[in-house]
Amino acid sequence: MKVFIKLVATYREYLPPECKGKVEMDVAEGVTAVSILSSLGIPIEESVVLVDGRSPNPEETLYEGATVFAFPATAGG
Amino acid sequence: MTTFNGWYGKILRIDLTNQTTKIETVDPQFAKDYIGGRGWAIKYLMDGMDPAADALSPENILIFATGPLTGSPAPTGNRYMVVTKSPLTGVLTNSNSGGDFPTWMKRTGFDLFIFEGRAKTPVYLWVNDDQVEIRPADHIWGKQVPETTDIMLAETHKKARVACIGPAGERLVKAAAIMNDKDRAAARSGVGAVMGSKNLKGVVAMGTHKIGMADYDGMQTFGRAMSREVGEASKTSVLRIYGTPYVPDVTNEMGILPTRNFQTGRFEGVENINGPALNASFLLRPGACHRCPIVCNRITKVDTPGYEGEGEGPEYESIGALGSSCGVDNLAAITKANYLCNEYGMDTITVGMTISCAMEMYEAGIIPESDIGEPLKFGDADGMIKFLKKMALREGFGDKLAEGSYALAASYGHPEYSMTAKKLEFPGYDPRGAKGMGLLYATSNIGASHMAGDLAYAEVFGTPEKIDPLTTEHKPELIMRYEDAFTLIDSAGLCVFMSVRYAFDKDVMLWPTRLAKLMNLTTGADYTPETLLQAAERVYNLERLFLLKAGVTKADDTLPPRFLEEPLTEGPAAGHVVELAEMLPKYYAARGWDDDGVPTPEKLQELGLA
Numbered sequence A: 001m002k003v004f005i006k007l008v009a010t011y012r013e014y015l016p017p018e019c020k021g022k023v024e025m026d027v028a029e030g031v032t033a034v035s036i037l038s039s040l041g042i043p044i045e046e047s048v049v050l051v052d053g054r055s056p057n058p059e060e061t062l063y064e065g066a067t068v069f070a071f072p073a074t075a076g077g
Numbered sequence B: 001m002t003t004f005n006g007w008y009g010k011i012l013r014i015d016l017t018n019q020t021t022k023i024e025t026v027d028p029q030f031a032k033d034y035i036g037g038r039g040w041a042i043k044y045l046m047d048g049m050d051p052a053a054d055a056l057s058p059e060n061i062l063i064f065a066t067g068p069l070t071g072s073p074a075p076t077g078n079r080y081m082v083v084t085k086s087p088l089t090g091v092l093t094n095s096n097s098g099g100d101f102p103t104w105m106k107r108t109g110f111d112l113f114i115f116e117g118r119a120k121t122p123v124y125l126w127v128n129d130d131q132v133e134i135r136p137a138d139h140i141w142g143k144q145v146p147e148t149t150d151i152m153l154a155e156t157h158k159k160a161r162v163a164c165i166g167p168a169g170e171r172l173v174k175a176a177a178i179m180n181d182k183d184r185a186a187a188r189s190g191v192g193a194v195m196g197s198k199n200l201k202g203v204v205a206m207g208t209h210k211i212g213m214a215d216y217d218g219m220q221t222f223g224r225a226m227s228r229e230v231g232e233a234s235k236t237s238v239l240r241i242y243g244t245p246y247v248p249d250v251t252n253e254m255g256i257l258p259t260r261n262f263q264t265g266r267f268e269g270v271e272n273i274n275g276p277a278l279n280a281s282f283l284l285r286p287g288a289c290h291r292c293p294i295v296c297n298r299i300t301k302v303d304t305p306g307y308e309g310e311g312e313g314p315e316y317e318s319i320g321a322l323g324s325s326c327g328v329d330n331l332a333a334i335t336k337a338n339y340l341c342n343e344y345g346m347d348t349i350t351v352g353m354t355i356s357c358a359m360e361m362y363e364a365g366i367i368p369e370s371d372i373g374e375p376l377k378f379g380d381a382d383g384m385i386k387f388l389k390k391m392a393l394r395e396g397f398g399d400k401l402a403e404g405s406y407a408l409a410a411s412y413g414h415p416e417y418s419m420t421a422k423k424l425e426f427p428g429y430d431p432r433g434a435k436g437m438g439l440l441y442a443t444s445n446i447g448a449s450h451m452a453g454d455l456a457y458a459e460v461f462g463t464p465e466k467i468d469p470l471t472t473e474h475k476p477e478l479i480m481r482y483e484d485a486f487t488l489i490d491s492a493g494l495c496v497f498m499s500v501r502y503a504f505d506k507d508v509m510l511w512p513t514r515l516a517k518l519m520n521l522t523t524g525a526d527y528t529p530e531t532l533l534q535a536a537e538r539v540y541n542l543e544r545l546f547l548l549k550a551g552v553t554k555a556d557d558t559l560p561p562r563f564l565e566e567p568l569t570e571g572p573a574a575g576h577v578v579e580l581a582e583m584l585p586k587y588y589a590a591r592g593w594d595d596d597g598v599p600t601p602e603k604l605q606e607l608g609l610a
C-alpha cells in the first residue's frame, strides 16, 4: 500500500535533496510509522511523529494513503 | 548593609514630570520572595499606581526589569522585561526581550528602571553607571528606530546600547513596541505607546558593574558546563539552522496555522513561507542575543524589487501574523513587513492580526470600501504593507487599525471578528487544535500570549515530551504549572527557548531543579524547586490581583466565539472547538481561586499576599 512521508526542517536530510522532504512509499500492510522512520535512520526518541497530523499510538499500523510526518523535538516557536 | 549577589538591590526611579531621579534600595527578603525581573516589577506596579488608571496617563508606571540571572554566566542570561499597564488591553502586560541591551542595563548597577509621570517635551535617559541624565530628545522625535539608535549612541557612547520607540510609539499606536539593539523587541500589548505617552523616546545604558556571585567558582563551573551542553546540542539544532521559521510546516500539518484570521488552520501557500524557503532566498546567517549558545535569530536580506531591505527576522510568529493570517505567501513581502515593523517600532503579531481582521471584515461586507479607501482582501501582500505603514503613522484608515483588532471590530459592532483574548491578538497556534493553548489564552494575565505559559512546547513540539493536543485532560493543572514556570523564567532573566529544555527536569510538569541551582549559586538564596515555584505562584497571583483591581472579571477569561462555537473544518482537529467551560473551573480550582476566578483568602495567606 502507498503511504506518504513528509520530513521537515533538518529531517529533510534523511531523504535525497530532490525530494524536498517528501516521498511516496510502497509499504507492506502492518507497518508502523516508527518502523518506517527508523528504517530511514531517524532517531525516534528525539522526534515528534505524526500520522495525518495526529500523534499515533506507537503500535498503530499505517493505512493506505496515510501521511507520516516527523521533525526533531525542540523548543518552541 | 546587606550584600546582594545576583541582584544589586538597587533601583533607579525616574520622575519624568519633575525631571528628577532617585536611587532606592531593596529589602533582601522581598528580593528573594519575588525573585526579580517580572516578579519585582509587579510589586512596584501594584504599590505605585491605581490599576484602574488610564494606561496612557501619567499615572501609569513603566518598568524595565532585569533578573538576578541577567548578566550571569547562565546560558541566555540576557533578558529583561517591560512591565506596565497596557493601553491595548487595559490589563497588565509584561513583555520580554533579549539582545544586548538587558545585559548593558544590568551593568549600570541597577536591577530596575522605574519611569513615572510624563515629560513635558521629548526626552531620553542616559545611564552610565551612577551617572544619570535626562536629556532632551526633540531633535530625535519622529525618527525611526535605526536612526534614533544611531543618534543616541553618537551623543552618548558608541559602546552603549539603546532601547527606544519609533514613530508608532510616539503616535500612541496600540501595537507599538519598545525596540532594543534596533531589531529586538519588547513587542506586545502596546508598551511602546506607554513610553510615547511619557514623552520618553529612548534609554541608553552602559556601565562597569558586575553582579556579585554567591558561589563564584560553582557558578562559573555549572553555568559554563550548561552553556557548553546547550552549545553542543545547538550546533545541529533546527533552531540554529532554520530558526523558528521551521514551525509553519509543523502547525500546518497539525491544522493549527493561523490562516485568514483563523478561519482555517491550513494554508495552501505554506511551502513558500517556511524555513527552507527563507534559507534559500533571504538568510544571510543565524544571529544570537548576547552570549547565547542557541543562535536562533535570523539575519536576512531581501533583494526582491519593491521589498528591498536588510535586518532581523522574520520569526515564526511574524510569518503567521503577516503571512498566513493575511493569506499572504509572498515571503519577500512578509520579510519586508517585518523590517518595517522593526523600523516603526511595532509588534508584528498585533499588526498582522489586526490587518487580517480588517481583511475578513472587508470581505464580509462589514467594513465598507469607502472607509478603507480601496479593497483590502486576503492575499494582498502590497495592501498588507501599505496599511501597516498607515497604521504606524495613523494615516487614514490606519488610525482605526492603530487601535488594535478588538477596538476596530467593535467599532463596527462586530467584536467577534477580533481574534483576541483580553483584547490581545492571538499568537500562531489555533487553540481548537491545541486545547491547553486555548485555556492559556483565556486565563493569561496579559491576554493571548504564548509567552505567558507556552504549552505548545509539549502539545506541538514534543518538549519535554509530546502530549495529546486535542484532549482537555490534565490541561488545567499543566497550564497552571506552565504559567508559573514561565513567570519564573521571566523573573530570573532567562530565555524560554533555553530554559524549558535545559533548566527544568525533562518532565512535562517542568520541575525547576537546575534553575534552583543556578539561582542559588548566583544569589546565595536557599531556594528549593518548591519554594522557587511558590515564589512564581506568588508573583502570578499578585498579577491576578492587579487585573481584578483593573476591573477584570471571570467574563474576561474567555475566547472569541470562533474558538468556542465554530469547529475547525480540516486537518486532524476537524470538528474540534475549545471546551473552555469544562477546563476553566478546574483551572480556578487548581489555582486555589473561587468560582469567580478570585484568589481565596486562604491562597493569599499561603502566599503571603493577604
Ligand code: SF4
Residues within 6 Å of the ligand: B076, B078, B098, B099, B287, B288, B289, B292, B293, B294, B295, B296, B297, B495, B496, B497, B498
Ligand atoms: S535562544 Fe534565540 S531568542 Fe533566546 S537568547 Fe538565544 S538567540 Fe536570543
